[in-house]
Amino acid sequence: MAIIEVSELSKSYAGRTVLDRISFSVEEGEIFGILGPNGTGKTTTVEIIEGLRRADGGTVRVLGMDPIADGRALRELVGVQLQHTALPDNLKVWEALDLYASFYANPRDWRELLAEWGLVEQRDERFAKLSGGQKQRLIIALALVGNPRVAFLDELTTGLDPHARRATWELIKQIRDTGVTVVLVSHFMDEVEELCDRVAVFSNGTIAAIDSPAGLIDGVGAEHKMRFTVATGGEVDPEALTELIRAVPGVSAVRRDGGHVTVAGTGDFATAVTGVLARNQAVVSELRIDKRTLDDAFTALTGRPLGL
């Protein structure tokens, strides 16, 4: 069953179209990624679903309810972590959880959340004294304290160090494992690839594609490379070998510089190329296959790399 259904959603600010009739649905129990560069309407979409903004057109249903008309009932069932959100400096960790728990009819026991999110030792610490990672974990715990069926997490690892990011990823998987549907807004490819069951790729207010990360990567057939060094002076003639590799299906280019060979192609050409090497008893070293990433898929789908 779809937890969230968005159809033909439109929004513009001061005549500038931010969202152009986008449609997607989020299934129960999945981590759904909303991926795209800043300013492509990701946060606007999520804020409309959360009921913080009104759409200009289209319909949104969350758990079968309208985010504006049924806002009061819906807010009991939805947990939100907003981008750029903070708490009062002098608020203690337990007070924040206790306070937010009191907002909901059926909250979770916040002491459990304290343990789950590794904040037991920070229980009496004030918000301003927490580390970046601890603040982020508290903000996520607050999004879950109402015992929501859907949690929205917006750019939650921005500003965290690599270790804290990895740790946060594990916790997001835990949220899904407890049966909460997660909508994850991100501009980090690695994060989306690691966490999401399905991803909507946003590009200039439209959705370029929706698929699993693996499906997106395979779907675009992005070109990738393999490199290796052939030991010279053996029985194999490098020139003949290059020709054999060039004939492998999927291979689009082969470049040889002395013993160093670079093969470019699409699909699963690398397996076939290693087969050719083995059959010809070529002694190969420093074999490297560049893994295709979501980055490649993203660039192919939107016509530009994410960083730009």
Place this chain on the structure above:
Amino acid sequence: MTATAKLTVVETKLLVRDPGSMFSFLIPVFILIVFGSGIEPGDTVLLPMTLAISIGLVGLYLMPTALASYREKGILRRLATTPVRPGSLLIVQLLLQFALTLVSCGVLLAVAGTVLGVQLPASVLGFGVVFLLGTASVFAIGLLIAALAPSGRAANGIGVLLYFPMAFLAGLMQPASQMPAIVVRIGEFIPLGAFRQSLEDIWNGGAPDPLLLAVMAVYAVVVSFAAAKFFRWE
């Protein structure tokens, strides 16, 4: 406990932990005690001055800073995603800041009446009316600052910038009797000045000038409306 009750408890704790609120609370008491040692018995000037300082510090500096920083930190927006409306937080904050001025003014009256032997107002009802109007008019300006300031820091700066000229015109820096008559007259058309002069009238055993009461009422209504109109949740 209901959400509103819990919100009130938490906000009270935060108010007590904030050095700014302790500062607004202690400064008027400090001024009262330092200058109180040198006044004549039956003085009717010092206590109205310190009461006006107390309301001015809370209304123009403390309250707008608190509200603007709540918006700046995204706390109001975050509340809008919960079953509790962000308006509840504003109301709780306003009531708490009002309670702070009540406690602060109560302490001033108690210290003045007992330790310093300063004359207390004859008319409790008159004092109550003037106190409410004065607080409402100063808080209205504070709300407008909170509505317009982009951040807590900016609200703090605007509050301080407004407080000092207003305090000067209102006769809170020096007794009005030592100021040029024209300056005192101008000061009566701003809330703090109208408030201090009305209190002095009551302290002297008379009734406050209706014009001064009208000045405070007009500020309270008009400026609050403007604040409500310009207020942004994010």
